[in-house]
Amino acid sequence: MAPELAIVVTAVVLPFVASGVAPLVYRLAGDYTGYFGAVVALTCFGLVGTQLGSRGAVALPWVPSMDVALRFYVDGWAVLFALLASGIGALVFTYSASYMHDERSLARYYATLLAFMGSILGVAFAADLVVVFLFWELTSLCSFVLIGHHTEDRESRYAARMAMVVTVGSGLFLLVGVVLLAIAAGDALGATTFDLAAMLADTDAMRATLRESGLFVPALAAFAVAAGAKSAQVPLHFWLPNAMAAPTPVSAFLHSATMVKVGVYFVGRLRPLFGGPEWTLLFATVGLATMTVGAMLAVVATDVKELLAYSTASHLGLMVAGFGFGTVYGSEAGVFHLLNHALFKAALFLVAGIVAHEVGTRRVDALSGLWRDLPVTAAVTAVAALSMAGFPPFNGFYSKELLFEATYEAAHAAGGLAWLYPAVAVFASVFTVLYSLRFLGIFLGERPAAVASVHRPSLALVVPPAVLALGTVAISASPQLAVDTVVQRGVAATSAGRPEVHVEFPTHVSPPVVMSAITIGVGLAGYAVYDRVRTAVAALADAASFAHPNLWYDRLLLGVEAASPRVARTVHNGRLRTYVTWVVATASALALFGYATTSGLAPGVESTRITAAMGLVLVVAVVAAVAVVIAPSHVVGVLALSILGFMVAIFYILASAPDLALTQLVVETLVLLIFLLVLERMPAFYGDLRPRVVARDAALSAVVGATAFLTVVLSIPDAGADPTAIARFYATEAVPSGGGTNIVNVILVDFRGFDTLGELFVVAIAAMSIVVLIEMRDRGETQ
Amino acid sequence: MKTTARIVVPIILVLAISLLLQGHNLPGGGFIAGVLTTVAFALIYVAQGLDYLDSGVLGQEVESGAGVFEHRSVTAFRQTFMVGLAVAVASGFAALLFDEPFLTQTFVIVEHLPLYHELEFASALAFDVGVYMVVVGVLLTILSVVGAE
Known part of the structure; x- marks a missing residue:
């Protein structure tokens, strides 16, 4: 089934439109804006849902003459991710309506959250790598605004900046990877394109070209850094716990279910393209390391949200490791766990929000026995936490089994050090069991005396996590149904072949079952001595x-x-001459470097035509130039400079360039007049000359002069050569299509009118900045 | 100096306008004409001082000691380059009305006119007028603001 362009475009654009009107809606509806957002998210959910089962690329032509189009690629993997983002989005918006009741700047909050949802949908469906990059960075930007929601709070500003630096900074690696892929596509597919769908359609050719040109590993590394930072993989995981400064609904939405999964999503997307031994080594290792480190740090965590943050990093590691393994189990583990984790972790975050909201503390040690006061929440937590721990028969168990299977298969095939994979997976999972039980522990036992009273949470707070828990239960009850509906298609999109996925409760003893048994057994035993482990x-x-x-x-x-x-x-020391020094030195250096790398510094001019009159004019110009340098007073210097300028104008006339000559004459006159205006303000004596400064200035002048000379010599066309195609075009087309015999003018206003327009804006901006500068100084602002 | 300026300035201005109009076919154009016009104004400044344009030409009182931004002429210059930008951009958008790409130019030759026999109207002239106004406005703004220091 081919995807429907209109539906996909609407689903991506609708949240952005809603984001635009959100401030207005907030002014009218206040807290009900949350429900407005939920409706928008549900609409997107429905729209995306209709695309379930379709596969293919659709494009919205933008600049058809240059083959630029807004391309969208729809397959099971994209639809799964988009469904999660919009579905959980709807719940989070509902939750926010109640949870964010007392907060300020809610118009900004809802607008950003909606824009974020649009960006996620954009990442999911974008088929053009440039568009992917755009939406990818948009999610980081929205995350920055949302983490820094409490702008007056120092900690939250620090966290927001950290998330921004890490994720946007690593986004630049994505850009590098994108460019490398586009270059490779130029050879492999016949044209330099950013079309990811085309690259995925011909992975063999792409892989061969990447390997041949030696770009395979650099591109892979660039994507790994980008995805790793976004998905909080070791060693770039540290921003995620800090990001918990965000309001809890944001943490539930961005930092557990969606944004941090963008990296995982992209890893899955690129898996058919890059899959190979390097891929497995990189992602399986990084993923398992993150899984272990995250799980261990989660055990140490003292704050409920911190615990969940580290646990999120750990589970993201699980997904990345899953995609790292080449077997089909690996991609099954990644896709299925993406779904399961989104459900149970978002639920747990929302529970953490309820606890913080109703009890007033988030310290793990201060909380216990909450099941009496929060029975529904406790039930939700039980389902979600046991699923997180990987207890049978909950859905987390099935996806973890798949990972165990993948590690076992990889170890079995490779042997040797590869046996570390299953060992580490089990080791990390033990800690997962530990902290999951610890989280559940805040509801068990007796309520401590320090916790005075617990409010009943409102319905809008309880329903969203309950819905997620119901989803968890549904998948747990019939994992094969979920697999058939969404997971199978996702696995197909992230694997090379068309594998069949079967998930069922294990009925006989197999290596993964043993691994699960060890995990749960050791985990339960360890929970008895939790404090010593911690x-x-x-x-x-x-x-x-x-x-x-x-x-x-x-x-x-x-x-x-x-x-x-x-x-x-x-x-920038505030002195004009320092600025000039740096600017001209840099410009000369860059120009010389450019000549050296492209054409070599050897000029290729054979003959020039200099008449006697020209020679005379140039001699006068040189004399004037020398006079400027040794002039005893400003007036003499300015006059000598003018002589130089006028000589150049005369040279233009002799070289039959009347337009240039006219311009030079007029500008020279104006400069002379301006000099006359300011001359009396100039100090007559600047102080003694320091030899070092003079030497530096002289050297710089010589370099600038040499650069200009080289530029002229290198750019002169050979005297005998034919005019270039462009020159011929201008000469022949000026009259028929421009209607003017002055070619210079026709070029300026017609052929290259766009350039001229740009220059006009530059000139206008320069004038405005001068006016602003002087106006600021008049008002006494010197800095 | 004042007498010279009085005679020369009108001549320069007329020359500037003619350069602007003939620019499409003969040496000239918006940029050169703009700079030349600025030269004329600069001559006035050098000869008569900054306040002359307001008190002598526009006929309004100028408080001595008032800041440069109270000068009416400066405001006018700033408006000139803004209008110029608007003209240039608008002339570009005009092409869109005829379903042509942005900034497409064309020309019409009208024949059998008295005196001229034939006259060319190039749409590029509108764009060039925009260039002219921007150059004049910008240079005069800078000149008068900096000159007032």
Whole structure:
């Protein structure tokens, strides 16, 4: 079934439109804006739902003459991700309506949340890599605004900036990867294109070209950094726990279910293209390392949301590791766990929000026995936490089984060190069981005396997590149904062949079952001595404090903060002549570098035609130039400079370029007049000359002069050569299509009118900045 | 100096306008004409001082000691380049009305006119007028604002 262009475009664009009108809606409807958002999200959910089962690319032509189009690619993987984003979005909006009741700047909040949802849908469906990049960075931007929702809070600003630096910074790696892929596509597919769908349609040719040109590993590494930072993989995981400064609905939506999964989603997307030994080594290792580190840190966490954040990193590691393995089980684990994790983790975050909202604290140690006061929430937590721990028969168990199967298969096939894969997977899963039980523990037992009273949460707070828990239960009850509906198609899209997926409750003993049994057994045993495990892991974390990436991030930022003013003091010290020095030196250096790398510095001019009159004019010009330098007073200098200018004008006339000559004459006159205006304000004596400064200036002047000379010599066409095609076009077409015999003018206003328009804007902006500068100074603002 | 300026300035202005109009076929064009016009105004400034344009030509009182932005002429210059930009952009958009790409230019030759016999009307002239106004406005704004210092 081919996808419907109108439906896909509407689903992506609708949230952005809603985001635009959200402030208006908020003014009219207040807190009910949450329900407005929920309706929008549900509409998107319905629209995307109609595309279930379709596969193919659709394009909205934009600039057809240049083959630029807004392309969308629809397949099971994209639809699954979009369904999750819009479905959980609807629940989070409902939840927000009640949870964010007392907060400020809600218009901004809802507008950003809607724009975020649109961006996620955009990433899911975009088929053009440039569009992917655009939406990818948009999600980071929205995340920045949402994490920094409490703008007056220092901690939240710090967290927002960190998330921004890490995710947007790594987004640049995505751009590098995109460009590398486009270059490779130029050879493999016959044309430089950013069309991801075309690349995925011919993965063999793409892979061969990438390998041949040696771009395979660099491109893979660039994508790995981008996806790893976005999906909080070690060692770039540290921004995610800090991002918990965001309001809880944001954490549930962005930092568990959707944004952090963009990296995983993209890893799955590229899997058919890059799959191979390097791929497995990189992603299986990084994923399992993240799974372990995240799970261990989650055990240490003291804050409920911090626990969930580290656990999210750990589960993202599980998905990345799953996609890392080449077998079909790997991609099954990744796709199925993406679905399961989104359901149970969003539910748990919403539960954490309810606890914080109704009890007033998020400290793990201060909470227990809440099941009496929050029975429904406790039931939801039981389902979600047990699923997170991977207890049978919950859905988390099935996807974890698939990962165990994948690690076992990989180890069995490769042997040797590869046996570490299953070992590490089991080791990390033990900690997963531990912290899942610990989270569940805040509802069990007796209520501590310190917790005075617990409010009943409103219906809007309880229903969204309950819906997610119901989803979890439904998938747990009939995993094969979920697999048939969405997972199978996702697996097909992220694998090379067309594998069949079967999930059922294990009835006989197999390696994965044994691994699960070990995990659960050791986990339950470990929970009895939870405090001692926690102390041990905390001691380990302290011992490795030198390796905390957060520390390195802080150092890097401090270093940049310290270094920037130093650069500014050197380059921008407020003196015009320093600016000129740097600008002309840089320009000359760049130009010379360009000549050296492209054409070589050897000029290729054979003959020039200089008449006697020209020679005379040029001699006068040189004399004037020397006079400028040795002039005893400003007046003499300015006059000598004018002589130089007028000589150049005369040279233009002799070289039959009347337009240039006219311009030069007029500009020269104006410059002379301006000099006359300001001359009396100039100081007559600047102080003694320092030999070092003079030498530096002389050297710089010589370099600039040499650059200009080289430019002229290199750009002169050979005297005997034919005019270029462009020159011929201008000469022959000026009269018939431009209607003017002055070619220079026709070029300026007709053929290259766009350039002229751009220059007009530049000139106007320059004037405005001068006016603003002087106006600011008149008002006493000197800085 | 004042007498010279009085005689020369009108001549320069007429020359500038003719350069603007003939620019499509003979040396000239919006940029050159704009700079030349600025030269004429600069001559006035050098000869008569900054306030002359307001008090002598526009006939309004100028408070001595008032900031440069109270000068009516400066406001006029700023408006000139804004209008110029608008003209240039609008002339570009005009092409869209005829279903042509942005900034497409064309021309019509009208024949059998008295005196001229034939006259060419190029749509590029509108764009060139925009160029002219921007150049004049920008240069005069800078000149008068900086000159007032």
